[in-house]
Amino acid sequence: MKYQRFQVITSSTHPEYRNLVRGLTRIVWPEFMRHEAVANENWHELLDRFAEYQFALYDSENNRVAGMGNSFPLRWDGALDDLPDTGWDWAFTEAVKNHKQRIAVNTHCAIQIVIHPEYRGQGLSSPMIEAVRAVTKAQGLQKLIIPLRPSEKSKYPLISLDDYIKWQTDDGQAFDPWLRAHVRAGAKIIKVCHTSKIIRGSRAEWEEWTKLKFPQSGRYIIPGALNSITMNIEMDDGLYIEPNVWIVHES
Amino acid sequence: MDVNRFKLIAPPDLPNYRALAGDIADASWPEFMMHDPIANEHWHELFDRFNEYQFALFDTENKRMAAMANSLPFYWDQPLEKLPETGWDWVFLRAIEDHQNGVTPNIQSAVQINIHPDYQGHGLSARMVQAMGAIGKSKGFRHLVAPVRPNQKSKYPLTNIDDYIRWTNAEGLPFDAWLRVHVRVGANIIKPCHEAMFIRGSRAEWENWTSLKFLQSGEYVVAGALNPIRMNMEKDEGIYIEPNVWMVHEL
Numbered sequence: 236m237k238y239q240r241f242q243v244i245t246s247s248t249h250p251e252y253r254n255l256v257r258g259l260t261r262i263v264w265p266e267f268m269r270h271e272a273v274a275n276e277n278w279h280e281l282l283d284r285f286a287e288y289q290f291a292l293y294d295s296e297n298n299r300v301a302g303m304g305n306s307f308p309l310r311w312d313g314a315l316d317d318l319p320d321t322g323w324d325w326a327f328t329e330a331v332k333n334h335k336q337r338i339a340v341n342t343h344c345a346i347q348i349v350i351h352p353e354y355r356g357q358g359l360s361s362p363m364i365e366a367v368r369a370v371t372k373a374q375g376l377q378k379l380i381i382p383l384r385p386s387e388k389s390k391y392p393l394i395s396l397d398d399y400i401k402w403q404t405d406d407g408q409a410f411d412p413w414l415r416a417h418v419r420a421g422a423k424i425i426k427v428c429h430t431s432k433i434i435r436g437s438r439a440e441w442e443e444w445t446k447l448k449f450p451q452s453g454r455y456i457i458p459g460a461l462n463s464i465t466m467n468i469e470m471d472d473g474l475y476i477e478p479n480v481w482i483v484h485e486s
Numbered sequence: 487m488d489v490n491r492f493k494l495i496a497p498p499d500l501p502n503y504r505a506l507a508g509d510i511a512d513a514s515w516p517e518f519m520m521h522d523p524i525a526n527e528h529w530h531e532l533f534d535r536f537n538e539y540q541f542a543l544f545d546t547e548n549k550r551m552a553a554m555a556n557s558l559p560f561y562w563d564q565p566l567e568k569l570p571e572t573g574w575d576w577v578f579l580r581a582i583e584d585h586q587n588g589v590t591p592n593i594q595s596a597v598q599i600n601i602h603p604d605y606q607g608h609g610l611s612a613r614m615v616q617a618m619g620a621i622g623k624s625k626g627f628r629h630l631v632a633p634v635r636p637n638q639k640s641k642y643p644l645t646n647i648d649d650y651i652r653w654t655n656a657e658g659l660p661f662d663a664w665l666r667v668h669v670r671v672g673a674n675i676i677k678p679c680h681e682a683m684f685i686r687g688s689r690a691e692w693e694n695w696t697s698l699k700f701l702q703s704g705e706y707v708v709a710g711a712l713n714p715i716r717m718n719m720e721k722d723e724g725i726y727i728e729p730n731v732w733m734v735h736e737l
Contacts, residue, residue: 390698393705393714402701410701447641448661450653454644456707463644 241301241359243366244293246286253282255300256291263349265459267444267475271432273324277331284334288343288370295356301354304367305347308340308376309333315380315425315483322428322479324405343371343379359412364420378461382479384430386413388461396427396478397459399446414480415430422482431479438466441473446450449473492552492610495544497537497548500551504533507542507554510602516710518695519725522683524575528582532556532597535585539594539621543610552605557613558599559591559625560584566631566734568674573633573679573730594737596632600674611667615735619671623737630737632673633682633730637663640711645727647678647712665731673733682730689717691725700724 246252285307292302307330319325342405371379409415454463464475497503542554558581560688570576577595622630653661660666715726
């Protein structure tokens with residue numbers, strides 16, 4: 236990597252890797268995003284099964300982590316257009332299943348690429364994307380697929396994601412900055428996966444996660460959510476279904 | 487905060503009264519709220535016709551204006567339940583019209599009570615409401631009505647205002663902080679006025695007023711707005727209709 240200050244590190248190059256990345260997701264994500272069932276059940280599998288796919292961007296000047304990439308390999312023989320609507324949840328479950336069954340993998344899938352808020356706007360998203368693409372190559376996989384979370388969709392919770400991904404800037408690029416960064420790096424948009432992540436909680440849990448109150452059933456706007464959530468008071472159940480965008484980097 | 491620190495003042499008490507009051511409005515309102523045409527066209531009438539109904543709270547310690555309020559008198563001989571849906575915009579025009587026609591007023595309406603952000607959370611709002619009622623009482627009026635803007639509704643833009651005003655806190659008082667201030671000093675909720683303010687702008691204006699982009703027709707959640715706004719690309723027009731709540735204080 237040309238930025239000498241920043242180095243790509245993994246758990247094998249840096250024994251203190253776990254400590255360095257600890258707490259990063261807490262800083263990066265709104266609280267409710269940390270209550271995704273598939274993520275919470277499987278997160279440990281990343282380092283248990285796919286350690287060589289997990290990396291961080293290490294700021295050697297300040298001895299801390301500026302970004303992190305999490306991915307894994309899976310087997311996908313279908314057409315890209317047929318990738319499941321259950322995006323992120325499907326990919327994570329599938330990768331673990333494939334690994335348990337010792338199925339030969341052919342596809343790289345990234346489930347999280349984050350940059351610490353204090354390191355945003357410094358041109359690090361492009362090196363982060365390149366680092367993930369480098370993993371695809373290093374592992375001898377054909378392509379990199381990502382159920383991508385468009386970073387500014389949360390400002391437009393009433394717009395359907397199918398419309399939003401067609402939005403463009405004046406110079407014809409993808410409107411969403413994160414989508415744009417990937418397209419610039421060579422990615423193609425495949426389609427929306429509408430039920431990529433499912434977050435479910437009681438009314439009390441959602442009140443704690445969001446600092447809002449939910450006195451009646453209905454739809455609510457939640458800061459940081461890409462769509463509105465639906466609260467059902469009778470069932471004491473609040474449901475957020477996050478849509479993501481399947482994109483592909485073909486090498 | 488020491489209550490004696492704050493002194494009620496009237497427009498003649500300060501040479502730059504209107505500018506200082508304007509600074510408080512600038513600091514507290516989201517930009518789009520400064521573009522209600524009725525307010526912008528007629529604001530000067532408050533001082534030209536109804537000067538004795540305007541007042542502010544002056545912080546004698548820091549020599550600055552901590553809060554300001556506007557109200558006006560009008561004539562109303564029907565049941566309060568019949569106050570119009572067009573709330574704020576209506577009462578402003580009605581008061582001017584009555585004054586122009588030489589109609590003797592018999593009721594007072596609040597137009598605005600605004601606490602500078604630096605002074606919020608110190609109980610000044612209740613004092614401002616009471617000071618406003620004292621003016622109406624000195625004129626011999628029996629009622630102070632107010633098209634109240636329930637501030638916190640902006641966090642619940644998808645909830646109907648008719649439902650929202652019934653939300654209560656653990657003490658059984660209104661959930662919304664501004665509604666609660668009025669109820670605590672003795673006011674009753676009459677009903678919502680669903681079209682209290684009407685703010686219209688081109689797409690470029692709305693992009694300027696908010697930090698958003700409007701790339702297709704539809705509803706958008708705007709920070710600080712009580713309901714979503716509706717953007718129509720073909721007509722190059724975004725419309726925000728603000729609901730308020732008619733409340734009444736017996737004087």
